[in-house]
Amino acid sequence: xxxxxxxxxxxxxxxxxxxxxxxxxxxxxxxxxxxxxxxxxxxxxxxxxxxxxxxxxxxxxxxxxxxxxxxxxxxxxxxxxxxxxxxxxxxxxxxxxxxxxxxxxxxxxxxxxxxxxxxxxxxxxxxxxxxxxxxxxxxxxxxxxxxxxxxxxxxxxxxxxxxxxxxxxxxxxxxxxxxxxxxxxxxxxxxxxxxxxxxxxxxxxxxxxxxxxxxxxxxxxxxxxxxxxxxxxxxxxxxxxxxxxxxxxxxxxxxxxxxxxxxxxxxxxxxxxxxxxxxxxxxxx
Numbered sequence: 603x604x605x606x607x608x609x610x611x612x613x614x615x616x617x618x619x620x621x622x623x624x625x626x627x628x629x630x631x632x633x634x635x636x637x638x639x640x641x642x643x644x645x646x647x648x649x650x651x652x653x654x655x656x657x658x659x660x661x662x663x664x665x666x667x668x669x670x671x672x673x674x675x676x677x678x679x680x681x682x683x684x685x686x687x688x689x690x691x692x693x694x695x696x697x698x699x700x701x702x703x704x705x706x707x708x709x710x711x712x713x714x715x716x717x718x719x720x721x722x723x724x725x726x727x728x729x730x731x732x733x734x735x736x737x738x739x740x741x742x743x744x745x746x747x748x749x750x751x752x753x754x755x756x757x758x759x760x761x762x763x764x765x766x767x768x769x770x771x772x773x774x775x776x777x778x779x780x781x782x783x784x785x786x787x788x789x790x791x792x793x794x795x796x797x798x799x800x801x802x803x804x805x806x807x808x809x810x811x812x813x814x815x816x817x818x819x820x821x822x823x824x825x826x827x828x829x830x831x832x833x834x835x836x837x838x839x840x841x842x843x844x845x846x847x848x849x850x851x852x853x854x855x856x857x858x859x860x861x862x863x864x865x866x867x868x869x870x871x872x873x874x875x876x877x878x879x880x881x882x883x884x885x886x887x
Contacts, residue, residue: 603628603751603781604649609657611644611805618644619655620805626798628750630812631782633792635867636802637875642785643682645802646755649783650679661751675702678744682755682785684728684736691731691739692724702747709746712772713738716765733760745772752776755785770795789868799867801874809880813863823858827870828879836873843869860884 604626611619619641626632634642647653651666651673659666666673687694699706713720718738728736737760744752752773758766773782773795784792789799801809825845829836832851843866845856858866870877 603662604783605658605660606645606648607658609645609648609655609659611641611648611653611655618805619648622657622805622807624800624807624810626781626783628781629778630798631777631796632784632798632800633789633796633864634783634785634800634802635787635789635871635874639804640802640874641805642802643755644805646753646783646785649753650674650677671701676749676751678747678749678752678780680737680740680744680754680757682759684733684740687728689728690725691720691728694728694739695720695724695743698743699746702749704747706746709742712746713742715772716741716761716768718742734762734765737761738765741769741772745776750780752780752782752784754783756787757784758786758788758791766791787871789864789871793864793868796864799864801867801871801880803874803877808877809867809882811863811867811882822860822884823863823866824883825856825858825866826879826881827854827877828852829854829873829876830878831876833873833876836876839869839873 606622606624609619609622610617622645636642644653648655648659649661649666651670661673664673695706695709699709710720716738718735720739723731731739741757758769761769770791777795784796786792797813799809799811799813800807829852837847837851840854843856843858845854847854870880
């Protein structure tokens with residue numbers, strides 16, 4: 603469904619994406635993690651056809667740059683930063699609904715579940731809404747269509763705790779009918795939802811871990827992590843998982859139970875700038 607083949611993107615002399623090759627199939631729910639500057643947002647913008655690049659990007663065999671209207675009509679997208687649209691809210695909802703042939707009322711209903719009553723703000727310019735209101739409306743627009751692909755870049759960043767919970771409940775309702783690509787700094791928030799974790803660092807994929815929806819309780823992961831320098835906070839966190847260190851505390855090895863895989867990766871993702879290499883080998887006892 604989604605395919606990246608040897609994708610390279612440079613901004614002047616800086617290489618932001620360095621030979622990315624990935625395939626994301628129907629029904630996969632992917633957490634895209636990594637530190638700021640890892641290349642996550644650039645990868646998403648290439649997927650949406652916003653950037654030129656080397657290599658090939660396709661969604662359902664369509665090039666998103668050459669077929670933007672057709673591709674965007676099938677995607678529910680929530681950007682990291684809301685666009686500075688001066689369009690009134692009511693007009694934005696109607697335009698978005700028409701683009702994907704859906705009923706605007708569905709967008710209204712989802713916004714209301716998130717705590718945003720759009721009936722009160724239909725004539726207000728989108729750009730004049732608060733950050734939380736913009737995020738709720740963009741989520742409602744993305745989820746209010748029958749999109750088979752949901753692409754979300756830090757979607758819960760501006761939501762209050764109650765709205766965050768409702769948002770992830772809404773995603774869970776779609777988990778059997780949509781392919782999801784969710785960029786997030788907080789893997790713990792999406793760990794119960796996703797079945798694949800892709801970590802990026804310096805424009806490359808450094809971890810691609812698929813997790814079965816019915817992880818065996820007897821499954822274990824043998825894990826080896828190499829860090830770039832000693833960091834007391836990381837040492838404390840990894841020791842809590844009963845990992846042991848060698849090579850001047852730069853190499854850490856241990857085992858993780860299958861059901862704890864995503865919780866463990868969520869912990870490691872907080873130190874993604876520190877991790878030089880990570881390997882996971884699955885064994886079933």
